[in-house]
Amino acid sequence: xxLFFVASGFSLVFGMMGVxxxxxSAFYMLGAYLGYTLFIKTGNFWLALIIAPIPVGLLGAxxxxxFLRKVHAYGxxxxxxxxxxxxxxxxxxxxxxxGNFILPAKFPSALSGSAHVMGLTYPVYRLxxxxxxxxVLIILLYIFLRTRVGIAIRAAVSDADMVNCLGINxxxxxxxxxxxxxxxxxxxxxxxxxxxxxxxxxxxxxxVDLFVVVVVGGLGSLGGTFLAALIIGELQSFGVLFIPQxxxxxxxxxxxxxxxxxxxxxxxxKV
Amino acid sequence: xxxxTVRQIGIIVVAVLLILIAPRFLKVVQIRILNEIAYFSLFxxxxxxxxxxxxxxxxxxxxxxxxxxxxxxxxxKHVTGIPLLLSILMGGIxxxxxxxxxxxxxxxxxxxxFVLLTLAFNQLIWALAWKWRTLTGGSDGIGGFAxxxxxxxxxxxxxxxxxxxxxxxxxxxxxxxxxxxxxMKTPFGNTTVAIKVNExxxxxxxxxxxxxxxxxxxxxxxxxxxxxxxxxxxxxxxxTSAVDLLMSTEVIMMTFLGGxxxxxxxxxxxxxxxxxxxxxxxxxxxxxxxxxxxxxxxxLYFHQGAIGLIPKRLKSIFESxxxxx
Numbered sequence: 225x226x227l228f229f230v231a232s233g234f235s236l237v238f239g240m241m242g243v244x245x246x247x248x249s250a251f252y253m254l255g256a257y258l259g260y261t262l263f264i265k266t267g268n269f270w271l272a273l274i275i276a277p278i279p280v281g282l283l284g285a286x287x288x289x290x291f292l293r294k295v296h297a298y299g300x301x302x303x304x305x306x307x308x309x310x311x312x313x314x315x316x317x318x319x320x321x322x323g324n325f326i327l328p329a330k331f332p333s334a335l336s337g338s339a340h341v342m343g344l345t346y347p348v349y350r351l352x353x354x355x356x357x358x359x360v361l362i363i364l365l366y367i368f369l370r371t372r373v374g375i376a377i378r379a380a381v382s383d384a385d386m387v388n389c390l391g392i393n394x395x396x397x398x399x400x401x402x403x404x405x406x407x408x409x410x411x412x413x414x415x416x417x418x419x420x421x422x423x424x425x426x427x428x429x430x431x432v433d434l435f436v437v438v439v440v441g442g443l444g445s446l447g448g449t450f451l452a453a454l455i456i457g458e459l460q461s462f463g464v465l466f467i468p469q470x471x472x473x474x475x476x477x478x479x480x481x482x483x484x485x486x487x488x489x490x491x492x493x494k495v
Numbered sequence: 496x497x498x499x500t501v502r503q504i505g506i507i508v509v510a511v512l513l514i515l516i517a518p519r520f521l522k523v524v525q526i527r528i529l530n531e532i533a534y535f536s537l538f539x540x541x542x543x544x545x546x547x548x549x550x551x552x553x554x555x556x557x558x559x560x561x562x563x564x565x566x567x568x569x570x571x572k573h574v575t576g577i578p579l580l581l582s583i584l585m586g587g588i589x590x591x592x593x594x595x596x597x598x599x600x601x602x603x604x605x606x607x608x609f610v611l612l613t614l615a616f617n618q619l620i621w622a623l624a625w626k627w628r629t630l631t632g633g634s635d636g637i638g639g640f641a642x643x644x645x646x647x648x649x650x651x652x653x654x655x656x657x658x659x660x661x662x663x664x665x666x667x668x669x670x671x672x673x674x675x676x677x678x679m680k681t682p683f684g685n686t687t688v689a690i691k692v693n694e695x696x697x698x699x700x701x702x703x704x705x706x707x708x709x710x711x712x713x714x715x716x717x718x719x720x721x722x723x724x725x726x727x728x729x730x731x732x733x734x735t736s737a738v739d740l741l742m743s744t745e746v747i748m749m750t751f752l753g754g755x756x757x758x759x760x761x762x763x764x765x766x767x768x769x770x771x772x773x774x775x776x777x778x779x780x781x782x783x784x785x786x787x788x789x790x791x792x793x794x795l796y797f798h799q800g801a802i803g804l805i806p807k808r809l810k811s812i813f814e815s816x817x818x819x820x
Contacts, residue, residue, distance in 0.1 A: 244607050294795055300606045301552045305751065306794050308744060312787030320781070432618055432740065439611045473626060476619035483612050484600050 226416055228453035229357045230430060231437040232364060233408030235449040238438065239381065241398055244300070246307040247287060249434055250314035251280050251406040253427035255413025257322050260422045276414045277407035284406025288399050311427065319424050327422040353415055360408070364446055377401060436479045514665055518658045526657045527729075528773060532766045533661075533668045534725040539749040539761035540675055541718035546747075547755040548679060549711045550691030551602070554610045555617025556746050558597070559590035559716035561624065561738025563723030565631060566590075568733040572640040579642055583667065583724040590720015591713050593620070598712035602705055614740070621738045636734025640727075664725050671718060676758055678714070687711050748790055754797075 234248045255276050262272035287310055295302040368374035380387045380394050388394045420426065433456070441452030459474055518526050538560055545551045563586035570582040597616045601609055624631045631637065678684055686707050689697045698704045727733045736742065745768070753764020768786075775782035 238607070244610060291791065291795065300610075301546070302794055304552065304607075304610065305747065306791060308747070309787050309791035309794060312783055313791065316781060316784035316787060320784070428740065435611055435614060436618075439615070473619065473622045476615050476622055479615040480600065480612070480619060483604075483608070483615065 226353055226357070226412065226419065227433060227437050227457055228450050229353070229360060229412040229415065230409060231434055231441070231449045231453055232360060232446060233405040233412070234434050235438050235441070235446060236364070236408070237402055237405040239445065241401060243292065243303045243307065243402075245402075245405065246304065246311045246431060247284075247314065248307075248405065248409050249427040249431035250311045250318075251284060251409035252413040252416070252430055253318060253424075254280050254283070254314060255410025256417040256422045256426060257318055257327075257413075258410070259414030260327055260417050261322075263417075273411070273414050277410040280410035281403045281407030285399055285403040287406070288402035292402070293395065293398075311431075315424065315427055318427075322422075322424075325423070327417075349419060353419065356415060360411075361446065361450060368446070373397075433475075436475055439479055440482045511669065514669070515662075518661055523657045526661050528769060530657070530661045530664050530729055532769045533664045534722045534729065535746075535749060535765035535769060536762040537668045537671060537725070538719055538722035538746055539753065539765045540672060540758075541715045541722065542746045543750050543755055543758075543761045544675060544679075544711060544715040544718070546750065547757075547760075548684065548691065549687045549708060551708065551712065552606075552610055553613040553712075553715075553743075554740075554747075555597075555613035555615075555743055556715070556719055557738050557740070557742035558613075558617040558620045559594050559719040560723035560726070560742060560746075561620060561733075562593045562716075563587060563590040563720030564727035564733045564737045565624065565637075565723075566720070567724035567727045568637045568640050569630070571642065572637060579728075583721060583728070586724030586727070587717045587721035590723060591717035593720075594716020595709070595713045598709045598716070602708035602712055614743075617738070617740065617743055621735060621740070624735050624738050632734070636732055636736075638732040641731040660729055664729065667721065667725065671721065672762070675718065679758070683707070683710070748786065751790065751793055 230249075230252055233251075234245060237243055237245045237248065258276040258279065259272040262275055263269050266272070287307075291306050291310065292303060295306050368378065376387065376392050377397060380392070380397055384394050416426075437452045437456050438449060439452075440456065441448030441450070456475060456478070459478065514529075517529060521529070538556075542553065542556050545553050545556070566589035567582045567586040570577050570585055571579075574582075597613070601612045601616070604612055628635075679687075686697065686702050689700075689702065690704050690707055694704055723737065726737065749764040749768040750761045751764065752767050753762065754760030771786065772782055775785055
């Protein structure tokens with residue numbers, strides 16, 4: 225589920241802007257670190273959860289406005305490369321500020337311990353992730369399918385020039401989408417911190433999983449991303465359980481197979 | 496090579512001579528750096544074959560580099576008496592084979608999907624190398640396979656000396672670079688550029704677009720494989736770091752540092768990259784940061800890379816070919 229959480233923002237940005245946003249996992253990492261610091265300093269996890277996405281969202285806006293928009297005219301390759309460069313820089317800055325070591329996972333007290341659900345014992349924190357991810361899914365779907373902004377965004381994807389002519393500021397729309405994507409990544413980072421611990425390589429690790437999930441699910445499709453995150457998550461945990469040697473291989477094999485058979489992904493639209 | 500002017504031939508001769516006599520005046524460390532530049536040049540050129548000429552952005556070019564490196568390492572380790580040059584050639588062939596198989600699935604896909612697919616296959620090969628410990632040693636890698644001497648019938652060289660490996664690397668890389676340059680001037684090379692510029696029109700003109708892309712992908716993988724072999728030989732050690740995502744991004748950086756729009760750009764880029772990382776990492780731990788910033792600035796403002804900073808007049812001496820983008 226956490227995978228879906230991180231991937232939703234990534235999928236959002238790709239679906240809307242056609243940008244493979246490598247910086248996304250850097251935002252995720254930044255969120256985890258910010259969340260960790262806020263949590264330690266204030267002792268309040270909820271405060272960290274609310275505050276951490278704000279600066280990262282702003283940073284996302286800056287990245288879109290001053291870097292991405294400048295290279296937009298040169299095509300996908302350059303957009304991808306610029307996000308790669310920014311990914312490296314953010315990764316380094318994080319090491320600079322927080323040091324090059326693993327920060328231990330620390331659960332908020334309200335969410336530690338375990339609960340009994342339908343006869344099964346389950347850690348509360350995982351249930352928390354489950355519910356917050358579902359909330360994100362529902363909110364995003366609502367925004368896209370039911371509000372004016374969602375309609376404008378979807379219209380801008382299919383024909384940006386036309387939407388511009390209709391009096392909607394497309395570049396501002398994209399700025400918002402990118403910024404929201406960054407904030408989402410950061411939120412996911414805060415939530416992931418206690419579960420996976422916070423470490424300098426987490427951005428790169430997540431990046432790879434992210435790509436797999438989004439591609440299997442279909443680029444830009446929220447439902448597909450959700451489905452793929454579930455499949456990959458299961459594949460990872462069962463793979464590790466039964467055939468640990470090949471668990472990693474399976475994941476990428478699945479991605480390759482899906483891309484060969486259904487290049488648009490499980491629920492993506494035709495390419 | 497027909498359309499070279501006398502001046503250009505002169506420059507090539509001088510450059511080759513300089514490269515050949517350089518070890519006489521350099522310390523061992525510097526020779527090693529030159530050596531690294533040599534095989535990374537080949538690697539970057541092979542990447543630019545895809546990106547600069549065919550317009551295909553591969554995010555998994557390290558896969559073929561790694562295939563070459565592992566093939567050479569394993570052959571030298573397990574097959575006794577295999578000629579060194581054959582093992583290097585086999586490295587290239589392994590890379591080409593990998594490229595041919597992956598290319599089969601990738602080249603039909605457009606832009607972002609191509610990026611993602613090449614990345615997926617890169618990770619697939621990486622995961623194999625990581626997990627198949629009995630063969631590859633996982634993250635511990637394979638080491639100690641490089642032969643101590645190399646025998647050319649009459650003369651035997653001492654392979655433990657930095658100069659010998661340097662001369663071996665250079666004498667393989669330079670002809671291959673010239674081969675790539677020649678390849679790009681053939682009708683095949685022109686077709687590739689035509690596809691980059693306007694794929695639809697190239698298809699309408701009757702060119703088999705996918706076949707051309709597949710061919711160039713395989714060729715690039717071959718050269719990457721050879722570069723990987725030379726890397727393995729030089730390091731005398733291969734681990735998963737030869738196939739990982741970082742290696743794939745590093746080659747992208749090298750190519751962009753030098754410039755994608757010209758043939759020798761990536762060579763310059765590899766040189767800058769190797770020197771820069773060596774120099775900066777001796778000054779500060781933050782070299783990745785500086786490199787990242789440099790990369791962003793290049794992508795934003797200097798699309799031609801470092802080679803674009805060389806004045807036109809000076810450049811025209813080196814470059815006879817027309818700009819490719």
